[in-house]
Amino acid sequence: MSQQNSDSAPNLDINGNHRDDSSPISLEKDVAATIVPEYAQEIDPVAEGRVLRKIDLFLIPLMWVGYGLVYYDKAILGSAVLFGMTRDLSLSVVDPSTSPPTTSTQRLSWATSIFYFGMLAGLYPLTFLQQRYNLSRVLAVVVTLWGVIAMLTSTVTTFQGLFAQRFFLGFVESVIPPTFMCIISGYYNQAEQSLRQSWWFSSTGGWTIIGGALNYGFAQIQDGDLKRWQYIYLMAGALTVLFGLACFVIPNSAVSAWFLEPSERIIAVERLRKGQTGVRCQQVKVAQLSEAALDFKIWIIFLMMASAYTVNGAVSGFGPLIVSTFGYTTLESILLQFPPGGVCFIFILLTGYFSSKIPNIRLISLVLCCFPVIAGCAMIWKSTWYHRAPTPVAGYTLIGFFGPVVSLIISMGMANVAGASKKSFTAAATFVAYCVGNIVGPQLIKTETLEWHYPELWLGLIICYCIVIILAILLYVLLSRENARRDNLPKSEEQRDQTAFQDLTDGENPYFRYVL
Numbered sequence: 001m002s003q004q005n006s007d008s009a010p011n012l013d014i015n016g017n018h019r020d021d022s023s024p025i026s027l028e029k030d031v032a033a034t035i036v037p038e039y040a041q042e043i044d045p046v047a048e049g050r051v052l053r054k055i056d057l058f059l060i061p062l063m064w065v066g067y068g069l070v071y072y073d074k075a076i077l078g079s080a081v082l083f084g085m086t087r088d089l090s091l092s093v094v095d096p097s098t099s100p101p102t103t104s105t106q107r108l109s110w111a112t113s114i115f116y117f118g119m120l121a122g123l124y125p126l127t128f129l130q131q132r133y134n135l136s137r138v139l140a141v142v143v144t145l146w147g148v149i150a151m152l153t154s155t156v157t158t159f160q161g162l163f164a165q166r167f168f169l170g171f172v173e174s175v176i177p178p179t180f181m182c183i184i185s186g187y188y189n190q191a192e193q194s195l196r197q198s199w200w201f202s203s204t205g206g207w208t209i210i211g212g213a214l215n216y217g218f219a220q221i222q223d224g225d226l227k228r229w230q231y232i233y234l235m236a237g238a239l240t241v242l243f244g245l246a247c248f249v250i251p252n253s254a255v256s257a258w259f260l261e262p263s264e265r266i267i268a269v270e271r272l273r274k275g276q277t278g279v280r281c282q283q284v285k286v287a288q289l290s291e292a293a294l295d296f297k298i299w300i301i302f303l304m305m306a307s308a309y310t311v312n313g314a315v316s317g318f319g320p321l322i323v324s325t326f327g328y329t330t331l332e333s334i335l336l337q338f339p340p341g342g343v344c345f346i347f348i349l350l351t352g353y354f355s356s357k358i359p360n361i362r363l364i365s366l367v368l369c370c371f372p373v374i375a376g377c378a379m380i381w382k383s384t385w386y387h388r389a390p391t392p393v394a395g396y397t398l399i400g401f402f403g404p405v406v407s408l409i410i411s412m413g414m415a416n417v418a419g420a421s422k423k424s425f426t427a428a429a430t431f432v433a434y435c436v437g438n439i440v441g442p443q444l445i446k447t448e449t450l451e452w453h454y455p456e457l458w459l460g461l462i463i464c465y466c467i468v469i470i471l472a473i474l475l476y477v478l479l480s481r482e483n484a485r486r487d488n489l490p491k492s493e494e495q496r497d498q499t500a501f502q503d504l505t506d507g508e509n510p511y512f513r514y515v516l
Contacts, residue, residue, distance in 0.1 A: 033501050039498075040273055050264075051267045052271075054260060059183065066143070070173055073240070079211075079229075079334055080229035082334070083218070083232070086108060088227060089159045091105065091111060092107065108442075111162050114170070115438075116170055116313075116438040118167035119174040121174075122173075123435070126174055127174075127178040135253075139244075140247035140248045143240060147238065150169060151234050154226065154233045154234050177434070181430070182424060184197050189272055191359075194408070195355065198351065198411070201403070204344055208340065209338050214232075215334050269501075273497060285419070285421040291419075292421075292505075295507070297514075301429075304433075305409050307467045308405050308409060308464065309434045309437030309438055310438075327389065344402070351369065361516075362408050363473075366404075366408040370401075373405065376401070381458035405465075413427070416479070416515060418512055419506070420503055422506075444456045445457050476516055486513065
């Protein structure tokens with residue numbers, strides 16, 4: 001049954017003239033079909049550049065702030081424990097039966113991990129909710145709810161209450177990463193996606209620095225009515241509510257982008273025809289989900305993401321605590337989050353830039369960025385942790401290279417799938433793997449092995465990044481062979497133009513080519 005799509009737009013051609021096409025578009029079609037014909041139209045490069053700049057200036061700042069808040073909200077737990085949360089909520093337990101008495105931080109580990117169980121529960125339902133219904137309304141409501149839950153952290157008085165709060169916080173935050181991945185896929189061609197994914201994901205590093213500065217400011221509070229960690233959560237939640245209100249202005253797709261003129265919307269859609277990735281389709285298609293579940297490259301991306309993100313699970317929740325064991329004060333430990341944050345920020349942007357300029361360099365860059373992470377883990381593990389030792393701090397800084405590794409994995413996942421439902425599945429699967437890595441990471445930290453420098457943690461992370469390297473090489477070989485096979489198939493430019501906006505998957509569309 002057909003119905004008018006909410007993304008419907010005036011029927012104009014690329015020059016702004018009316019064209020005769022008044023038939024309604026059903027939800028099972030790509031919304032691009034409402035404003036562009038089946039045949040390709042010539043695009044003025046100057047006009048295309050103007051449209052691209054408008055899209056960048058509207059979307060990227062919003063997404064940078066949004067994902068920055070996601071990262072900050074998770075990472076502030078590491079600073080909060082230094083501000084007394086561990087004591088106030090009994091997150092550490094002393095066992096006096098041992099000699100000397102030992103302290104267990106398993107409750108803190110679970111407070112970190114349970115957030116990602118909540119995210120696991122929310123990823124698929126919220127991802128398909130934003131695909132099926134109006135994107136801005138779904139995003140705005142869920143993000144505002146996330147902000148409220150974050151502020152309510154300040155009211156928690158027991159570790160059990162913190163566990164419950166962290167679960168629901170993870171549930172609502174799960175809407176952001178896959179939605180942003182789908183937005184980039186619907187506005188940018190394959191060559192442009194890596195750079196744009198890197199722009200919003202670079203907030204991982206940017207907000208490590210911003211958050212560290214904010215937390216350092218809160219550390220100066222001595223006689224407030226609340227505990228210092230409570231102020232942090234109140235501020236994070238308030239900022240998130242403001243971002244939630246801003247989400248109401250995000251358009252459903254390029255077809256209905258209010259910040260573009262009608263003729264510019266056509267250019268924004270037409271420029272995506274060659275990549276064959278589509279714009280947006282609001283019907284969830286079971287056939288596409290089945291194909292995605294059996295697609296080898298999605299499983300490889302899944303394993304790469306899970307392996308790469310174990311480092312974040314440990315560092316985001318325990319980073320300041322780990323640095324404090326090198327002989328630094330609470331305030332110094334917070335400030336020492338700046339160097340890995342800077343590395344993360346700069347190299348996410350650099351790898352994104354080079355990937356947009358040099359064809360098929362993404363997997364090569366990904367492998368190269370794995371080596372500093374491995375070196376950093378080895379330096380921390382095997383160095384001497386004397387008072388204010390520089391070597392473990394240098395190793396901790398090198399771990400910031402995990403950022404470009406993860407950014408490139410995200411880029412590889414979304415640039416290499418087509419079909420709206422398959423893209424939603426891939427985006428959610430990528431962040432299911434993200435959750436798995438973040439759940440495993442904190443469990444590798446055993447307080448009782450502090451004397452030996454947490455060997456399970458650093459050895460585990462080194463193994464994970466070796467796995468990422470092997471899988472990246474495998475993916476490169478498999479996608480290269482598939483591209484070569486498709487290059488030998490019969491070609492028809494007319495058919496290629498027609499298939500661009502039929503919401504076909506990369507598996508169904510012989511004109512789709514994979515990026516490496």
